[in-house]
Structure formats: C-alpha cells, structure tokens
Amino acid sequence: MTLDVGVIGVGMIGQEHIRRLDGGTGGSRVVAVADADTDRAAAVAGGLPTAKALPSGEDLIAWDAVDAVVVTSWGPTHEPYVLAAVAAGKPVFCEKPLAITQEACGRIVDAEVAAGRRLVQVGFNRRYDPAHRALKQALDGGAIGAPLLVHCAHRNASSPPHYTRDMSIADTAIHEIDELRWLLGQEIAAVQVLTPRRSSRGGKLQDPLLVLFEMADGVLVDVEVSVNIHYGYEIRCEISGETGTVELADPAPVTIRRDGAAAGLVPADWRERFALSYDIELREWADTAAAGRQPLGPGAWDGFIAQVVSDAALQSLHAGGRVAIALPDRPDLYAGPAGP
Ligand code: ISE
Numbered sequence: 200m201t202l203d204v205g206v207i208g209v210g211m212i213g214q215e216h217i218r219r220l221d222g223g224t225g226g227s228r229v230v231a232v233a234d235a236d237t238d239r240a241a242a243v244a245g246g247l248p249t250a251k252a253l254p255s256g257e258d259l260i261a262w263d264a265v266d267a268v269v270v271t272s273w274g275p276t277h278e279p280y281v282l283a284a285v286a287a288g289k290p291v292f293c294e295k296p297l298a299i300t301q302e303a304c305g306r307i308v309d310a311e312v313a314a315g316r317r318l319v320q321v322g323f324n325r326r327y328d329p330a331h332r333a334l335k336q337a338l339d340g341g342a343i344g345a346p347l348l349v350h351c352a353h354r355n356a357s358s359p360p361h362y363t364r365d366m367s368i369a370d371t372a373i374h375e376i377d378e379l380r381w382l383l384g385q386e387i388a389a390v391q392v393l394t395p396r397r398s399s400r401g402g403k404l405q406d407p408l409l410v411l412f413e414m415a416d417g418v419l420v421d422v423e424v425s426v427n428i429h430y431g432y433e434i435r436c437e438i439s440g441e442t443g444t445v446e447l448a449d450p451a452p453v454t455i456r457r458d459g460a461a462a463g464l465v466p467a468d469w470r471e472r473f474a475l476s477y478d479i480e481l482r483e484w485a486d487t488a489a490a491g492r493q494p495l496g497p498g499a500w501d502g503f504i505a506q507v508v509s510d511a512a513l514q515s516l517h518a519g520g521r522v523a524i525a526l527p528d529r530p531d532l533y534a535g536p537a538g539p
Pocket of ligand 1: 353355371469
C-alpha cells in the first residue's frame, strides 16, 4: 500500500521531510500540503507530482485522500493539528515539541487514551541516529557496567534572530531530555540549571547553560548547552560506567592533515549532522503507518514528559535552585519498552 501523506507547514524542515516522503524508495507519497503562507504552499505543491495545496491544516486532515499527517508547522499550532488528526483516526508525525505547554501535551495524551490507540509520533530524531543507537547498544550490552555519570554537550554554531533564552531549554536541550530517558531507561527525577559566564557572542542570551539532571536511579548527567559556539555543530555524549566509558565518536568522516596539523571536519548545523537519522525516522514512521500498525517511535507520552521536564528546567533557570520532578502515572496505553 502506498501511504498518501499530508504535510502541514512547508518551511525548511517540512520541505526536507517532503523530499524524504515523496516517492523515492519508500512506499509513500505526498498528496497534500498546507501552510499559513498559502503562496508558499501552492509553490511547494506545484513542484510535486501528486500534491495539492489545501486552504488549511484542518482541511488537509479532513481530506479523505490523506492517510497520514506530518506536522512541521509553528510550535503553537501543533496541538490543534495533532488533536484533529487523532480525532480523524489518522497517524500523525509531529516535529518536536509535541506542543508548547505540558497542559497542551496532556490534552493530546488524553485524546489518544480516549481513542484507545496510539496514533502520535514525536520527532525526537536522536533515537534514530546510528551513532546514538550504537551508544545505547554498547550500554545495554554491558560494555561498561552500570552507568554512573553522563557528560553531554549540545553545541550550535550560532542561534537565529528569533532565538530566546528559554529556547536553550525548550527547543534545544529538550533533545537531551528525551535522549536520556531513552538511553538510560530511567525517568528524570530532578533538574538544576546553572548559568556560567556569558559568551560575548550570545548577545542578551544566557549562553552557555549547564543543565544538571538527576535520574531516578541516581545517575547524574551534566549537559552543556552552547548555542553560539562558532566552530560548528557538535553533539557529545559520554557515559561513565562501573568498568569503562562509552561515548559518541567524533562525527568527522575524514581527517585532513596539512600545514603541520590534523583536523576532522565538524558539521555546520543539525540538518547536516542528523540528516540520516531523519531519513530513518520518517521511513520507519511511514512504513509503520502504511502497515496500519501503531507507531514504534517516541509518542505523545514521551512528548508530554519532555515538556514537564523542560518546564522544570525553565523554573530552575528563572528562579535558580534544584527542581524536583513529580510525574503522573503512565497510562496503560503507553506501557512497554521505550521506542527505538
Ligand atoms: C533545533 O530545533 C533542533 O531540533 C536541533 O536539533 C537543535 O540542535 C537546535 O538547537 C534546535 O534549535
């Protein structure tokens, strides 16, 4: 079966996902697009062999020709579109964050529980990055014994003009929040955000940040969040265990030796570093949806928990101090092992 997909939001990541989903080796195609910028939606549709531009996201979700929905629109619009897709009984892939408040995420969880089946997948793509999967495989395989400490760095070369202080947590570190739950198989019990000396390159931003997470089993995690580090885009993660350490290898595919130096290339941005993870993520999502199966990846509950932890981190950023995190019981609909 060919999965006919509708994409809401045809900005940069939306157009990238369209290229991943339309034709190619997979069994999906894009038959509808919608965007607040209707001219841009028409232009994108015009460049696709089988796509129409619909007047709104709601119209796209309601159109019978759309089997499944991708939401890559502006964050505050995620909730209504995801709720509409769930109400329509259509699988929906929503780029992170699931919604911009934990209350909105909770409404999506409630809607899925009421529907009695999982339809929502959230775009926490690191679970699909081969390097992160190898990291988890080594840890789960007992290569270093029980994990004790984790050291992470999330480094952007620069931040866009619309980037705010809170986005360092809600838009950037939210990846580590989901990744740690998946990697360690534990919930985050507390968080504290420390504010070191500011980079002169960060303008009014508090940049960098140091985020300290306490996992439920006692593992401690430190995450450097630097969003104007200039040299490139780099994601680091090292796990220190009872008998050794395991860490993400340097991303450089090559090392250049010249002028008395040896240097590995560093990706310019997250699109370059994680292109393959997005390919794997969208392909698995589309194949699973086409087969009529529930999504295997991070779902609405993961999106909700990430938002709860993100809000706690923001509380620490704003008011200082350690913030304990109390999580509600997980609905039975979301029981079972964390996704890939
Ligand atoms: C962006 O939205 C992402 O998802 C990237 O992975 C992250 O590194 C970047 O900081 C975010 O703005």
